[in-house]
Amino acid sequence: MSEGLKLQDKPVVSFLGPKASYTHQATLGAFNEQDFTLNPVITIEDVFASVQKGTAYRGVVPFENSSNGSVVFTLDLFADLQQKYPDIIVCGESYIAVQHCLLGHHSDRDTQPPLSLSGTSSGPGVIESPMSSGAVTPTTKEPVPQKPTARPVGDLSRIKKLYSHPQAWGQCKVFLNTYLKSVEKQDVSSTSRAAQLVAEDDSGESAAVSSIIAARILGLDLLAKGIEDRGDNTTRFFVLKKAPSSSTSASATVEPTSSTAAASKGKADEQAGTGDWKTLVSFTVDHANPGSLAQSLAVFAKYGLNLTSINTRPSGVENWNYIFFVELKGKKEEDTEDGPVNQALKDLDSVCRAWRWLGSWENRLVR
Amino acid sequence: MSEGLKLQDKPVVSFLGPKASYTHQATLGAFNEQDFTLNPVITIEDVFASVQKGTAYRGVVPFENSSNGSVVFTLDLFADLQQKYPDIIVCGESYIAVQHCLLGHHSDRDTQPPLSLSGTSSGPGVIESPMSSGAVTPTTKEPVPQKPTARPVGDLSRIKKLYSHPQAWGQCKVFLNTYLKSVEKQDVSSTSRAAQLVAEDDSGESAAVSSIIAARILGLDLLAKGIEDRGDNTTRFFVLKKAPSSSTSASATVEPTSSTAAASKGKADEQAGTGDWKTLVSFTVDHANPGSLAQSLAVFAKYGLNLTSINTRPSGVENWNYIFFVELKGKKEEDTEDGPVNQALKDLDSVCRAWRWLGSWENRLVR
Known part of the structure; x- marks a missing residue:
């Protein structure tokens, strides 16, 4: 267990500051101040770094806004072109109405x-x-x-x-x-x-x-x-945690349970129950191979997984090559290889160039 | 023919200014000043508006950068949530090295x-x-x-x-x-x-x-x-033109030829020959119907069309609904309904909520 997570201390949750930001609001909604030390940091990358290093137990970052779309800084950190954050996965989400x-x-x-x-x-x-x-x-x-x-x-x-x-x-x-x-x-x-x-x-x-x-x-x-013109402007936040490297690219690793984690879970964090889960996966394809993007996406359809969104960012490897982010309804199971997400990831491995499981978490969107 | 396109006048090409911008450079590369009046405008939306109104024969806008990704302002104008630019299609592209x-x-x-x-x-x-x-x-x-x-x-x-x-x-x-x-x-x-x-x-x-x-x-x-750290930073621009409304959602409309257009085509604009074409299509799906996004994407695979990129923006209709932009290798044929792009669009009509053909143009990317 890393330095930041001594059992006597309250676990640290780092979030994109400053204090009183919308990310702070999302963090307060998911983690109570009695059980967690909430720590504002300056950039989204600081949140990723603190969770990767283990100085924070969880991190909270903005992911997308209902009007403005994806937060590209967050996507690029998940893309992780410099391989600085290989163990970061999403373990929860939170929706905050942007009420001015x-x-x-x-x-x-x-x-x-x-x-x-x-x-x-x-x-x-x-x-x-x-x-x-x-x-x-x-x-x-x-x-x-x-x-x-x-x-x-x-x-x-x-x-x-x-x-x-x-x-x-x-x-x-x-x-x-x-x-x-x-x-x-x-x-x-x-x-x-x-x-x-x-x-x-x-x-x-x-x-x-x-x-x-x-x-x-x-x-x-x-x-x-509530002085905003449109009342439904909402931002979605992700709760990040650190997973063992192996679990993000192999399909059946059982994640070790941290005693701190078991003792004090956040509200947006890893509750089981409803069976309504979401999963984020990134992958790159061989652009020289026609149809490889369609083949990669077809894998999810084969196992009946509903894709809810797709995002694209430059791959950083070569111009006009992309890294794709797919979000889907479903959960990567930890105790079996037979789950549809597990099977799809196995199939994906044979049609794409590289892929990464970026976490499964319980859906928090109430429609 | 609209006011801006009198036969005696040189056709106007509007571009995102100011003068000496990278978009100006892309415009100069595609349209020579002897045959065209190049007109800088203040915003990307001004370019769309001038082409839609017919005050400009063509428009030039940035679409994506090799390091920074898509230009979301341009995507949102193609999404056209207020239905102000229903006739805008892409008819050419241009790549400019961002050399500082x-x-x-x-x-x-x-x-x-x-x-x-x-x-x-x-x-x-x-x-x-x-x-x-x-x-x-x-x-x-x-x-x-x-x-x-x-x-x-x-x-x-x-x-x-x-x-x-x-x-x-x-x-x-x-x-x-x-x-x-x-x-x-x-x-x-x-x-x-x-x-x-x-x-x-x-x-x-x-x-x-x-x-x-x-x-x-x-x-x-x-x-x-050439004082930039990375020498391969490149921005891609689109050349826009106005098409009759019907051609963007029906699959076999022959586009009328403008006499001005025939007399003085730009270099990045509508040349035939190599057989290497690209097409941009946008569509929205019924988010209540699981699998509708995958079904929509499968349509392109069915006709062997290689998807080269996907972009997503908020649909503007309801939070967390998206409009998808798919770019693929291929051309929507104007004189037949049998082309693979034409057939894919026909099939797409039955699985997505709404779609729009946003143009086919000759590939200008030299790898």
Whole structure:
């Protein structure tokens, strides 16, 4: 057992920071702070490295966003062209609604409703009509202007400056145009950094477009909740663990159980039960051999495995050669070679150039 | 025929600008300025829009980079979730080596070699050894430091400031660390913008990491050529044209020939001959139907069509539904329904939810 996993210590879960990031939120949803030490790191690669080295028991990284698609940095780390992370596998997933909030400081005359993690913010202090009417006036270009679904709690007239990540402005256009149209917007590196800057400014003249978790962690007031234009923007996160090298390319290795792992499992992590599992596999094909990609994919169909997504990244070996990532419904069994995923991987071995099993985990997507 | 295509006028080719961008270089390689008006536009979407509206005869957009992978903006425009560009198809491709150069102003005492578009820059004024020796000193972390493959032409000691796109710094690390280690680096929006800023500064104290085409167009001196760490970094561009709506989803529509098109075809555009063609197809599947993705892909295998790449983007219809982009070796025939691509598309219609033929064009990749 490696240094980071002494039995007396709480197991470390590393996640893409900073504190109060959406990945932090996903991590808090999967691992409770009583049983785990949650450790923010600077890059996605730092998460992979900490799990590979064994200084972290688990790692949490973003994998894809429902609007923006795959996180290519994460895919490239799974592709592992420099063979630095051969033992990293996925053992869980987590879905977090990207719900932007307006965070700041309530003025003394505002009624301050308690911070609620669910439901719509309303009650004393709710402004019933847009303060800046221009944005909801019908124009030739937009005859039926969209109305904001969220309303501010309290008076926003003190706010002179807004901080957020550039992507967030575009995702909250309607709310910002309606309530904060002429306020200066300053780009910063992350929504959690935006919240930090506002937390450091006591004047009450700044606000951040950030997450509800940032409000909680940094002690900021929630001036409006769910201010994004589209309510279904969701990011999917993977929980990573370290597996023995051999298990990622052989089909019937029984994984050793860690005593720490058995004692304190995370919620998104390795629960058995529903029988609804997902598996991630990467492979490369011989591009000189026509049909090798189709043959590789046909292997999964042969065993009735439903492919749910495919991703492609440059293979790094030669230009215009790719590494393919296939996600499918099913589980690589550890105690038998007869499972359909195990059999498909065996067949895959004869038609592709190289392949790697990147983990099987329980489906957490509720449709 | 639309307004932009009067017979007296030269046909317009719109491309992702600004002038002197790599897309401009790809456009110049495919369309000569005697026969075409080359028109830089601001965004990739502007290229799609100009071709769809008919104000441009052809459009040129980046599609993928050998190191960084697909250009998701271009994929999303092909996905066309708002149905704004239903008639856009690919009719050609072009590969451009991303060769970074150091551009600036020679000092008077330098010998100025003529600007050469091929071969290695050397001759009078070549600095034979790194001016800053620190970067090539072996250290514990890097016992065998990489040496730069390119050498500066002339004296770089006047340079106080460097401009480039943030990606370029990382791609030219070895050269910059060796010859310009302590020089201030300023990020700008594109490598061509960097060159513009240097062209406007007569002091000789600034230089840009940019393209050879930028040197030519803006009249800058080539201070070093091919300064990137990896010599095989290549970007692939697509030439777009407008097809009648019906031809993109029916399998046997003969495309009308434009008289302008017949008179002046671009080099990357619609040449017949080698019999080596590629086709791009997008499709969506019913995610509730297990195996529908595999069934859709099997259609291509049935007709012996070699899939060369697959890309995935969010479908925009529902979270975690995708639109798939398949590229394959083969051509959709216009005068028969019997071609393998035509037959595969017919079969695809019965297993996927929706599909779209996005063009067939002659392969330009020389391996």
